[in-house]
Amino acid sequence: MRGYFGIGVENLKTGVNLGTLWRSAQCLGADFIFVIGKRFKRQCSDTLKTYRHIPLYEYETKDHFLKSRPYNCKLVGVEIKEGAKNIHAYNHPQRAIYVLGAEDSSLTFLDKCHDIIQIPSNYCFNVAVAGSIVMYDRKLKEK
Secondary structure, three states, X not given: OOOEEEEEEEOOOOHHXXXXXHHHHXXXXXXXXXXXXXXXXXXXXXXXXXXXXXXXXXXXXXXXXHHHOOOXXXXXXXXXXXXXXXXXXXXXXXXXXXXXXXXXXXXXXXXXXXXXXXXXXXXXOOHHHHHHHHHHHXXXXXX
């Protein structure tokens, strides 16, 4: 597939979720992952040594992140929100950055996102699981 994608979380609460998201990112073909803000302690649960294969970018603030993202790359928010696009019918952009809110809060910059998608479910998913589902959906729809 042409293009690239990255995935990350704003104000991630736990390092375990970062490790799970990072490992899923490697398995599902992400080019990078990131965190905006940091509330977690590092964990050493990465048995695949994912840090050797996929870079982790750390941004102190959302403004730092927004100024640093690649040129002409769509920002896709993943959020349960009225009016969000159902992931089943979503056509993933060739170049995308997927961003999720923390385990206990929503994204603070949905207005900056080109698209907002949601995963239909009865309850909220764990942030690492939600990110994994988004990457898996992208992989399934590769052209």
